[in-house]
Amino acid sequence: MIRVTLPAHLRKLAQVDGEIQLEIAxxxxxxxxxxxxxxxxxxxxxxxxxxxxxxRRAFVRFFACGQDLSHExxxxxxxxxxASGAEAFMIIGAIAGG
Amino acid sequence: MSGVRxxxxxxxxxxxxxxxxTRKNWDISxxxxxxxxxxxxxxxxxxxxxxxxxxxxxxxxxxxxxSDDGGKTWHQPGTxxxxxTTAPDGSPKGESNNFAYDTSAETGxxxxxHQWYDxxxxxxxxxxxxxxxxxxxxxxxxxxxxxxxxxxxxxxGGTSWQELAGLRGHGTGAQWQPGAGGLCLxxxxxxxxxxxxxxxxxxxxxxxxxxxxxxxxxxxNRGLHSQxxxxxxxxxxxxxxxxxxxxxxxxxxxxxxHWDVMxxxxxxxxWHEISNNLPSDFGFVIxxxxxxxxxxxxxxxxxxxxxxxxxxKLRVFRSRNxxxxxxxxTHGLPQSNCYVNVxxxxxxxxSLDKCGVYFGTTGGQVYGSADAGDSWQPIxxxxxxxxxxxxxxxR
Numbered sequence: 001m002i003r004v005t006l007p008a009h010l011r012k013l014a015q016v017d018g019e020i021q022l023e024i025a026x027x028x029x030x031x032x033x034x035x036x037x038x039x040x041x042x043x044x045x046x047x048x049x050x051x052x053x054x055x056r057r058a059f060v061r062f063f064a065c066g067q068d069l070s071h072e073x074x075x076x077x078x079x080x081x082x083a084s085g086a087e088a089f090m091i092i093g094a095i096a097g098g
Numbered sequence: 099m100s101g102v103r104x105x106x107x108x109x110x111x112x113x114x115x116x117x118x119x120t121r122k123n124w125d126i127s128x129x130x131x132x133x134x135x136x137x138x139x140x141x142x143x144x145x146x147x148x149x150x151x152x153x154x155x156x157x158x159x160x161x162x163x164x165s166d167d168g169g170k171t172w173h174q175p176g177t178x179x180x181x182x183t184t185a186p187d188g189s190p191k192g193e194s195n196n197f198a199y200d201t202s203a204e205t206g207x208x209x210x211x212h213q214w215y216d217x218x219x220x221x222x223x224x225x226x227x228x229x230x231x232x233x234x235x236x237x238x239x240x241x242x243x244x245x246x247x248x249x250x251x252x253x254x255g256g257t258s259w260q261e262l263a264g265l266r267g268h269g270t271g272a273q274w275q276p277g278a279g280g281l282c283l284x285x286x287x288x289x290x291x292x293x294x295x296x297x298x299x300x301x302x303x304x305x306x307x308x309x310x311x312x313x314x315x316x317x318x319n320r321g322l323h324s325q326x327x328x329x330x331x332x333x334x335x336x337x338x339x340x341x342x343x344x345x346x347x348x349x350x351x352x353x354x355x356h357w358d359v360m361x362x363x364x365x366x367x368x369w370h371e372i373s374n375n376l377p378s379d380f381g382f383v384i385x386x387x388x389x390x391x392x393x394x395x396x397x398x399x400x401x402x403x404x405x406x407x408x409x410x411k412l413r414v415f416r417s418r419n420x421x422x423x424x425x426x427x428t429h430g431l432p433q434s435n436c437y438v439n440v441x442x443x444x445x446x447x448x449s450l451d452k453c454g455v456y457f458g459t460t461g462g463q464v465y466g467s468a469d470a471g472d473s474w475q476p477i478x479x480x481x482x483x484x485x486x487x488x489x490x491x492x493r
Contacts, residue, residue: 007157007158008133009133009134009155009157009158010158013158013161038192042177042191042192043161043174043177043191043192043195044192045191045192045193045195045196046159046160046161046192046195046196047158047159047161047195048158050159051195051196051197051198052196052198052224057157057158057159059156059157059158060157060158093157093158094157
């Protein structure tokens with residue numbers, strides 16, 4: 001079971017109140033987590049990754065286990081604590097005014 | 099009982115202002131989509147309960163929202179809450195957020211570059227929808243003007259969008275350059291007498307027209323004169339801020355350019371200046387009276403660097419003779435210490451008798467006039483900065 005947290009705007013868009021739990025078979029990577037997240041909440045397609053390129057949007061960051069994973073390759077394995085559900089995969093909007 | 103519904107897009111959400119035909123007492127609903135930039139909302143003239151909204155943010159991109167009940171409830175088209183996440187054919191939902199430039203061999207155009215502010219080539223990148231224009235005959239058909247400049251169309255109520263790539267790829271695209279607000283397609287005008295004819299305008303490329311429903315396009319900028327570009331009379335490169343047309347006279351167009359208020363009597367083939375006695379011919383909005391095709395409205399702004407009204411006086415200027423002469427409308431508007439702006443899509447008219455005129459400011463006020471501009475009242479004073487104002491006349 002993978003735990004994911006969303007910023008407030010995206011929680012509202014997905015109509016969820018708190019943390020999201022996803023069941024993912026196989027490798028746990030940014031790509032498999034985001035694929036599963038968008039599969040369950042299709043209204044989030046395009047809000048975290050660009051629709052066409054699948055690249056992370058510039059003002060969205062990924063954190064887990066105290067590390068900034070924003071610039072890690074999308075197919076790199078996420079930390080074991082994410083795969084085990086001990087820690088949440090955090091999707092965060094960059095602090096940039098607004 | 100007739101009434102009006104004013105659709106207001108702001109930097110931090112959407113608001114809907116409703117009144118009966120007297121336009122004296124107003125109900126305010128919102129913020130809808132609180133915290134998001136709402137560049138534009140517009141209702142279908144065929145089905146007034148159908149309203150489309152462009153919701154976006156620099157963080158999370160573009161969302162299209164749709165209401166089928168006059169703005170009471172909203173959903174992303176094709177992705178209703180609680181329904182399965184794939185369509186019956188197995189394709190994923192969420193496509194209403196997807197504005198992909200068409201580069202296919204069959205219908206698309208190569209994704210080349212446009213000019214950046216410094217003149218260097220810059221790749222085309224989708225950023226947001228600036229303007230939504232519902233079809234005059236089908237509530238499921240809508241055109242979307244986007245940044246970086248291109249025109250999209252949906253025929254399934256906003257569930258999916260396809261680019262009309264003939265515009266972006268018609269030949270001059272490599273010379274288009276962003277204005278201060280970005281390389282945005284902000285104006286879409288559908289000809290009520292000829293469904294094949296569409297006018298659009300782009301900052302800073304100019305105005306364009308199609309006569310074959312979007313397959314091919316031509317620039318329509320002859321007569322425009324822009325001192326701020328290397329060739330002031332170039333075919334493209336003009337910073338057109340907004341264009342307006344009266345439904346009963348679709349060949350006559352009125353334009354507020356970066357500087358200059360312009361008129362065309364031949365569908366944009368040529369333009370001539372009608373700024374005349376305006377205190378400044380810089381501005382963003384321009385609109386036409388619902389029943390008088392030669393009655394125009396603009397809000398002069400001091401200059402391209404000082405985006406506020408001249409002398410701190412918020413004045414709408416009206417011409418009753420197609421732009422030959424302008425009169426200041428001030429009754430009910432602040433006439434001292436006013437330094438707000440009125441952005442390009444932030445003025446609209448209703449079609450009641452007398453014609454109602456509405457505009458919103460970057461200071462968060464929405465002003466309305468129920469007597470064609472003779473007098474004004476603030477409908478609401480303290481919204482976030484207003485980006486767009488549209489009106490639905492309900493009968």
